[in-house]
Each structure stands twice: as C-alpha cells, then as structure tokens.
Amino acid sequence: MPRTREFHPDSVLDAALDLFWRKGYKACSMADVVKKTGVARYGLYQAFKDKDQLYCCTLRRYRQKVRDFLYSSFLQPNDQPDFHTLAEHFNRILDELETGEYQGCFAHQAAIERAGKDPEVDAIVSGFFKDIEDHYRALLIRSVELKQVRDLPVEDLVAYVMGIQRALIAMSKQNCSIQERRNYVRCALELMQP
Template identity: 35%
Template sequence: MARTKEFDPEAALQSALELFWQRGYEATSMADLVEHLGIGRASIYATFGNKHELYLKALDRYNETHDSGLLCELSQPGPALSAVRTVVRRFAAEASSKGPRSKGCFVTNTANELGPHDTAAARRVEASWDHIETLLRSALTRARAQGELPADRDPRALARMLLVLMQGLRVVGKASNDPGRVRDAAEQALRLLD
C-alpha cells in the first residue's frame, strides 16, 4: 500500500520558492531545504526531484502567480496607457522598497545567477520576459488605437524598452540605497509615452 504524503506539496513548493528567492540557488543547500520545508530529503526527492528540479518548479510557480496579476492590470477595459504607467510605477515602488520585496524579482535573480549557464532556467526567464513584453505591447497597441499614444510610436519597441527598464529597476532597486534613483528612472522613461 502506498503511503500518503504527510505534508502539503503545494505549501512545500511555496516554502521552497520563498527560500530560493531569499537566498538564491547556489546558496541554498538540500540541508537548508530539508530544514526550511520541515520534510525529509527522501520526500523532497520523491515529490519534486533534485534541487535543480525543485528550483525550476518554484520558478514556474512564481511565473504563474506573478504573471497573472500583470495580465489583469494590463488587460482591463478603459484607458490602456494609464494602466501601463501604473504598472511601471508599481515596479519602481516595489524595486525601491526595503520591505519584503527587497529580495528583488525571482525571475531577474534567476537571470543573473543561472541564466548564463543553465539552459532550462534561461528558457523560463525568456518565457517570462516574452510574456511581459507581449502584455505591454498589447496594452500599448490598444493605447495607440484609442488615441492615447501618438500614432508614430512603435508599441513593440516601447514594450521592449519598458521590459528592459522594469528588469533594470529590479536589479538597481535591490542593490541601491537611493530609492530616488529607481523612481526618477521610471518617470523619465514614462515621458517617452507622451
């Protein structure tokens, strides 16, 4: 008879995500995961695979939960340009906050730590960025169609610029003690939408 799991795999995955997000991949050992999740090494392997597989599952979870919120923000009916501005300003506020968000963005952290040498992680990072770029481009295309954005503006190029800006805000915000640096950069970039 198969044994039933004595832990909630969804809660364990969320807990692993939080630990990886806080410490990074390399600085998190299997012993750290065993202690933090409160489950045995064998149970971790049986449920999630090895540390790398668990990390990728945590990254997938992060992308699912964070990208869905962005979709809601950028696809609401009404003025699209104000939604884009709100999203960029939210990214800047989160990036310059020294509260629970000061650990940065899990995707951006993964890009910096694993992206250059881990193909599976790099694919997930690119997929997340492609998704964000698509959402921004769609909102900017709507804004242009509604007359909010000048007709000569390229929604694709602007979406790419905003994506790079937002990821950069997260990197600088994580390391900088000057929140004004991040906010000023965001506001300057938003002027390109006028």
C-alpha cells in the same frame, strides 16, 4: 494501500521560492529547505527528483505568480487597458519593491546565476519575459491608437517599456534610493508621451 504524504508540494515550492530568492541557487542548500519546511529529505527527492528540478519548479511557480500579478494589473476594473494603466502598473511595482520583503526579480536573478548552465532555466526565463512583453504589447497598441504615446513602431515601444522594467529591477539591487527609482520611472514614462 500506501501511507499518505504528509506535506503539500505547493507549500514546499513557496518555501523553496522564498529561500532561493533570498539566497540564490548555490547558497541555498537542500538542508535549508528541509529545515524551513520540516519535510523529510526523502520526500523532497521523491517529489522533485533533485535540486535542479526543485529550482526549476520554483521558477515556474514564480512565473505563474507574476502572470497573476499582470492579469490583476491589466484586466481590472475594465478590459481596455491604456497608457494610464501602464503608469499604475509601474507604481504597483514600485510599491511592491518598497514595502515587499523581496528585492528584485527572481527570474532575473535566475538568469544571472544560471544562464547557460541549465537550458531548462533559460527556457523558463525566456517565457517569463515573453509573458510580460505580450501584456505590454496589447496595452501599447491601444495607447498608440489613442495617441497617448509617440507614434513609433509597436515593437520599439515594447522594447522600451521592457527596458524601464529591467532598469527598475536592476536599480533596486544597486543601492538606489526609492526616490531615485520613482524619479526614473516618471521620467522614462514622460519621454514616451508626445
């Protein structure tokens, strides 16, 4: 009976993610999304309720994209990632920050701009970092067994590696050169080894 929708919600989310990531939550208006996607205002509000919900949806989509990135880093070519896999993973992130069109991490940006203002954002951000921790944990347990890293409590190692990632993300927003970033990661990983 009804008229069929002329846009695909996922493509709207990709466009909105691009805009929110580039400009931030406040500085990106619904008019910006309309202009970029060509989708009518009515369609956006019908599909996503309001701006806050649209933002949360883009954040969830980002989380899924990063999850895919993690799987592709840690589960190929074999299913036994170890410390070398971690080094390669950070190199992938360094390459992405160097050549990709986005600086920094959308979830971290969301945490800073919307922390404590939208509980739903808080929850997604927490889950986002939990995803990453889980991948690191599995890898680090194996690295300890193989004596590739110092023999410390696994949770300490997880927190330490999360710290490397957090620092790297921060650096890429604070005018640190690519060389500085690579040196930092190399040094921080070296200090983990026995």
